[in-house]
Amino acid sequence: MKYTTVIGLEIHAELLTKTKVFCGCQNSFGSRVNGNCCPVCTGMPGALPVLNKRAVELAIAAGLSFGCAITKNTRWDRKNYFYPDLAKAYQISQLYAPICVGGGIEARGGRFIRLNRIHLEEDAGKLVHTRGNTLVDYNRAGVPLIEIVTEPDLRSAEDAAEFVEKVRRTLVYAGVSDGKMERGSLRVDANISVMPEGSGVYGTRTEIKNLNSFKFVKKAIEFEAERQAEVLNGGGRVIQETRRYDENSGETFSMRSKEDAHDYRYFPDPDIRPLVITDRDIERVLAEIPEPPQKRFLRYLNLGISAADADVILENKAVSDLFDGAVFAGANPVAAANAVKGEILRHYNPAEENGDIDMSAEELAKALKLAEKNEISGAGLKTAIRCMLLEKMPLDGVLKRENLIIKEDSGLVASVVKKVVENNPKAAAQYKNGDAKVLSYFMGQCARELKGGALAATIRAELERVLNSD
């Protein structure tokens, strides 16, 4: 029997705050082990949490980016469980009144993926396994985290991976999270079930924990859906459980039977008051959020950019901002997109850089306009962009040093064309007999003689004039 895969995701994203969510410890990656800890985040008796307002603002920003409703009276619950990375033996989370509800974004093929909720909680510490011992690093304990929970609306592993990228991009644009999956800033749990094709009744689901790359999201879901289909086709039944994905074998393994909310004995946290969020709070956050990537995408299509190119530009916010700046300064959008796709992304690797591109959008626009007016050549434009980007040179400096402004000497062009045509009587005859292809041969000969001292369009016009005259 053939099956349809049904997927719901829980995406955990660490928030870009300076300090942790319930204490003043630094929220930073790569600090000295257990260097960012205090009695609160290590659960010492009597230590009391104080809520970080910035974490609340960023959670609201995430909610607004996905069109969620913001809960005006939100509150905190204790999720009780024992594990060495959780010193208090409970996590402060939100079960009953999550900070954001509803919302969603469009996935591939126009399918709308609904969000169930976004709640704010604290991260746990990290276990470090070494030479037969297990050590605990509490630097991550108490780092603010949002959990974005979708409805089971996704139907393929590929759609799920693409959706995670869309969510990641949205969070990065809004300044909510750095979205670095390789650092664990963004982690995905996937709930997967299969149902017979055409059926509307979901099967029993399993949950795969802690997927930390798009590739693993896709591979783990593919494997798990196939495994469940095999179990069902073999006459067995799928057991509701939590599974682990092994990156080396590409398989999922049973970890434990799936726990339900009541297993955690949730109850309202008596140490933190419920939080009232006002319309003014929401408006203030709204004013802070830059235009989200989905909106930019539609705007780019309207500018005449292809969907594929728009996607390339949007992959990185600094690149998208530079593109927008250049277009705003008067550059032709398609020329700007080509420059981004070509010379800029050839030398600027968003994965290796942190933050902005050190290049002026106005200068880029100026260079593009010079190329459009044929005052510099296509190759000259590439040189200009490369020098501005890598050597941080002002455009004027590059133009002078590289001698990029084309000063055409019409007399010289005419004499070179005349000489080249006279030296190639055979090719000239071929052209006159209707073989237009030899024109590019002539173009090459002339360009070599002129050494970039003339535009291709000028050479072509002169060539055609000479070849067509008797």
Ligand SMILES: [Zn+2]
């Ligand atoms: Zn602390």
